[in-house]
Amino acid sequence: MDKIFYILAALTLIAAFMVVISRHPIRSVLFLVATFFLISAQYILLNAQFLALVNIIVYAGAIMVLFLFVIMFLNLSRDLERFASWMPIAAAGISVGGIGLLLLASYRGAQISTDTVGNYDSGLVEQIGEVLYRDYLFPMEVCSVLFLVAMIGIVLLNRKERELPAKLPLP
Amino acid sequence: MSELTFKIIFIVAIFGISLFVAMYTTYAERKLAAFLQDRLGPNRAGPFGLLQPLADGVKLFFKEEFIPRVSDRILFIAGPAIFMCTALMTSAVIPFAPDLEINGTTYSMQAADLNVGILYLFGVVSLGVYGILVGGWASNNKFSLLGAIRAASQNISYELAMGLSIVSLVMVSSSLSLRDIVDQQSGWSWNIIYQPLGFLIFIVCAFAETNRAPFDLPECETELIGGYHTEFSSMKLGLYLFAEYIHVFISSAVLASLYFGGYQFPYVSDLDPGLVKTLLGGLVMFAKTGFFIFLFIWIRWTLPRFRYDQLMNLGWKVLIPLAVLNVLITALFILI
Numbered sequence: 001m002d003k004i005f006y007i008l009a010a011l012t013l014i015a016a017f018m019v020v021i022s023r024h025p026i027r028s029v030l031f032l033v034a035t036f037f038l039i040s041a042q043y044i045l046l047n048a049q050f051l052a053l054v055n056i057i058v059y060a061g062a063i064m065v066l067f068l069f070v071i072m073f074l075n076l077s078r079d080l081e082r083f084a085s086w087m088p089i090a091a092a093g094i095s096v097g098g099i100g101l102l103l104l105a106s107y108r109g110a111q112i113s114t115d116t117v118g119n120y121d122s123g124l125v126e127q128i129g130e131v132l133y134r135d136y137l138f139p140m141e142v143c144s145v146l147f148l149v150a151m152i153g154i155v156l157l158n159r160k161e162r163e164l165p166a167k168l169p170l171p
Numbered sequence: 172m173s174e175l176t177f178k179i180i181f182i183v184a185i186f187g188i189s190l191f192v193a194m195y196t197t198y199a200e201r202k203l204a205a206f207l208q209d210r211l212g213p214n215r216a217g218p219f220g221l222l223q224p225l226a227d228g229v230k231l232f233f234k235e236e237f238i239p240r241v242s243d244r245i246l247f248i249a250g251p252a253i254f255m256c257t258a259l260m261t262s263a264v265i266p267f268a269p270d271l272e273i274n275g276t277t278y279s280m281q282a283a284d285l286n287v288g289i290l291y292l293f294g295v296v297s298l299g300v301y302g303i304l305v306g307g308w309a310s311n312n313k314f315s316l317l318g319a320i321r322a323a324s325q326n327i328s329y330e331l332a333m334g335l336s337i338v339s340l341v342m343v344s345s346s347l348s349l350r351d352i353v354d355q356q357s358g359w360s361w362n363i364i365y366q367p368l369g370f371l372i373f374i375v376c377a378f379a380e381t382n383r384a385p386f387d388l389p390e391c392e393t394e395l396i397g398g399y400h401t402e403f404s405s406m407k408l409g410l411y412l413f414a415e416y417i418h419v420f421i422s423s424a425v426l427a428s429l430y431f432g433g434y435q436f437p438y439v440s441d442l443d444p445g446l447v448k449t450l451l452g453g454l455v456m457f458a459k460t461g462f463f464i465f466l467f468i469w470i471r472w473t474l475p476r477f478r479y480d481q482l483m484n485l486g487w488k489v490l491i492p493l494a495v496l497n498v499l500i501t502a503l504f505i506l507i
Binding site: 026027030033049050053054056057060061062065066068069072073124125 | 243246285286287290291293294297298300301304305308316319320323324326327330347
């Protein structure tokens, strides 16, 4: 089981790297889908079948399809645009450095347990249901209301756009 | 025979059966279409044209394999492969017959009894669209791209209503395992009686997810030539067309096991678990599946294609509110 974990972890990291270094955005998205799959495989290794499948349905099945959809519409050309200024590079460097520092700090403080794979049952549907609907009912309902508000907000924004006069006065 | 050997044999058998049924669904489709249009249909290859699917397969294999120069080569090949794989993966969780007990050992007639079987089905079905999207985009052709985009938006729209109809079904049966759901429907207590509206929503969504008429907008000939598979030739095209029939078979099996009791039939509990019960159960399951395959074909050759805005309106403004209403009604009945 440990061997499977290490192979999966290596594959996950490779797929995640390919997302970043792929030359074409479509390939990046497909590698991201592969990454989600491998993460789901890790969940299955932890006996969290429900989490694994929800991960596939929500991320690989819905969100990534929408990503792919939008990128296809954008019709990006194969030639990669070179960074014109130093600003994006600096921003990328700062954010990567910050995340690296954060990871390093948490790694130093964390207690690394040696058992990578075990027979847990916290990811099964009954256990998750009990935790969500008994222990954390209120936060979960608040989250769902938040999603509803976001959805209604999007509908409202689209509506307003249509009702604006056809010709906007130039500022 | 050990558990593992049996599982391997069973999985290979299910794989073969899926391909065989899909093969003869193409034949049944052509024959039924011919009947509905007052023609004869294929009748040259073998008696009653029974060897026609074989002839079609051989023909597709010997056609010229053409990959457009401007296409994305790897993804162009990956597209049909992904589509076929996802189509075949769905059969893993469907219980095809009751357990077989021989000399005290139980053989399960299901490749994998996941406790989240419905979610597995749903997940794999939602992945099916990648094959179309990737193949359509990699062709580098505007008709292919439009077909692929239509397929993606259609699948996403109808997945929502399908998921909601499954939610109400799960509320009734309080299990996500397909085996449990089928076992609960013994005798005449089929889920269609408790979930008529859910069944209607589910079957409409199943038609939309398999991209079959009246929802075959992604391959609408009058607007898009061939849709997402315009640039595909030879067996790559064959895989796309064939995977559709596997989808039809699996959707029919799922419809039969979710709403029509699967391998359950009246007085089934009077029989002892054994070879007779398993065989009878399997036959009943395949009869029900066959009925739904017939329904798929019948509807394809009866109804005209939707217009695209009608399709979207049906999905978002009719089916999703109906499915939410169905969930509410089901919840009300459970509370009372």
